[in-house]
Amino acid sequence: MSSLFSWLTKAQALLSPSITPCLTCGKRNPGSSPLPGVCRICVEAIPWISSPRCLKCGRHVGCPDCTRSSEPSPIICNRSAVAYTSVMREWLGQYKYRGNERYGLLLGLMLDRAYIALKEEKRSALLSQKTLIIHSSWSADLLVPVPVSDSRLRERGFNQAERLADVLSKRRKIPQLPLLIRTHHTGKQSFKSRAERIADMKHAFAENPAVTAQFADWMKRKVPLNRPVRIIIVDDIYTTGSTIRACADIVQQMGSDYGYRVEVYSLTWARS
């Protein structure tokens, strides 16, 4: 039976040469999927976070971190496309550490889905407050990728957060500006405790002096006067949120330096 099945699969592949192997499982599964290069079966197995349990950090499971913390947060909320399962870790590893560039578009499109969900969530919230004029909708004004250190950039050849933001920027016509730089390399975060990570992150980022003038000019020309500027920080993973919060603090500061009210959000590909 199994040999008949494998023969049928081979025959089918020969008869339909247009079916290319799936990027993630390598099999030639028939049928179309909404994500280019990935088969229907793999797409069906993606652990999407469709309705987060924690509305603050977008976590799919109960969240003690947000309920415990009494500190005011510099972000409105985080939303992630997927839960960071072992399969998702493998996908990210293929991209980030093994340099399989074909994953770039895939992960970017997955992040785009999270953006659309956030947009819809914000639109319904505005509608329920009756503050939204009919036919208008919620959208972000600017994307800011989380920077990587120079040494990491040399080693990896690209900044994964910037690539993810590129996909979103092109699809949704939202400008992207590298407002931040990484001042020091923080080492492998996964080996550190929560307290260590937070202390580490506090001084890991700074304003990027190369784009300050461009940012000021953009705000002057593009920012609507009747509402705060909506800035989304983009990264691949949200773990404790200390990276995002450190970045958001600086972005908030930059906005207020120029006299603007800024709402900072974050979009991350996975929530661990």
Ligand SMILES: [Zn+2]
């Ligand atoms: Zn597949």
Ligand SMILES: [Zn+2]
């Ligand atoms: Zn939370």
